[in-house]
Amino acid sequence: MSVYSTQAPTLGNTLGAVFLGMAISCILFGVSTLQVYFYFHYYPTDGRLHKLSVGFLWLLDATHLSLTIYSTYHYGVLGFGNVDGLQDIIWAIKLHTAINVIIVLMVQSLYAYRVWLLSGYHHGVLGYLVAAAVLGGFAIGIVLAYETCTISVWSDTASISWAVQASFAASTAIDIVISVAMCYYLRKSKGAELRLNSRISTLMQYTLSCGVFTSACSLACLFTFILMPNNLIFLALTYLLTRLYVNSFTAMMNARQRAPRPEDTETFMMSNQVFTYGSPPRSIPDPERHRSRDHKFDWVDVPAPSRSLSNASASTVHAPELHKAEYAYTRHW
Template structure:
């Protein structure tokens, strides 16, 4: 069947627009991560940077692929029967993103379960997903668009493995988190939130992967499957970034009354005018001085004695130095 522009790059263009929106979310989440978690381990920081770089390269390749057909080769229907290098190579970037994300979640499964068998299965499925993505890229360079049906098994097994890994991750995290319930309401509510997030993330990417397999198996000569495939990579990246950025809100949910520490050394640079900062504690200190002048002879009429306003007066014996009316002593 001859492919039309609407079913090929028309579908790809729709997928590109939605992917561009999700890429904007990726940029925002990446910025929030580096701003809010500057003390994270270097491995996490490098992983986020790598995912952002791969996602940027992927969206750039998608733009090049669509632009080369819809603009550079406008009104050339023969181009629809061929493939471009950018359209073929973008598959590997999405595959590498999927591998990194699935390894990240496999580590989480290992942390909560300590089940080596389950973790290895997830890793094997992830490697199959990435490996068959490379096979698909090589086959795309060697096969014309009309013979893409020969690569259906590659896509079916590769993305089927990805869907199986994603759903297995979601179910495993949900199961082992449910075993961690303590009976305390606040802790159990937090665990329920984590379970919902794990199921939503795992099943969302799994369903999208299944849609790619189904659409490519039914319509291998158009690009409906490409639109779903481009969305899959963006969902992978944003799922990891959302998991990393949600840690602070989950911590506050677990300890709502813990408050925040105030760094007093930076209060003058806080930008709040001093008049608007009301102290929570006010301490008034009254200092009263007591002076006594002693004379050996009766004091002259101009002399005066000041007594303390606070407490009884306590006097000490005269010292030898107090021997003159010109030598007052202050205690």
């Protein structure tokens, strides 16, 4: 018995699936837009690389959604009743595929960059493995974008099925490799400080969650493309895949500890004033105000064991100086 679906294409599993994918994509785009707003609002001191990456990803995501809406409108409204016209692959679908490849590879490259830095701290080889996997995925993505531009009707997708399947499989494998490598190095970065270990555990949870969601969606795209070749359910899932990649990266950036802003500090000081009738206002002591901000570790400042001090020389250094030197070189993230 064949495992392939022999169901004929209908209005529900073609235009209906694409419409539902577009609707859910609009919701996820709203979530990613809110994440981008929070990022620029709460992390104004981030480096130029992170700001440009988040802004460029949002622009690509908005363009991708615009192409999704246009293609759905073209097939569902402009092409209503034109059965022959529904067989054509319009330019928006081809450009949509290219932007999808760019977004996925860009997010994976940003994750791979962090794995590369952690690999350098620990003198590991996983950084080279992740870099090779991302470069391989980049090559497959270019081939997929080129092959998509060579076909003109949906029935021709069978001729480039190898490129589509390779792209989905590579995306799943890269997500798994990056998640495993990141969690491995983060676990090696744990030390004796409980607050630091708690922050690292949070990063590991976010990394695993993002890897699971994106990998599951990539596998769903792969299985629906192979098992249901007569409908467009796989295309609707690709709409969601792009949104999940953007949301995973922006959520990871917003999962860090937020630095206090001047207006927030002033507002907090005003709210801490206690007014008593007949006496001047007094302030409630705030232990967080006196806590040092030098020990903030987050997604950008991931700690790693220091090798700058030997065991012999460490005993001659005072405790505060030892702690400062132990994590000094991780601040350039």
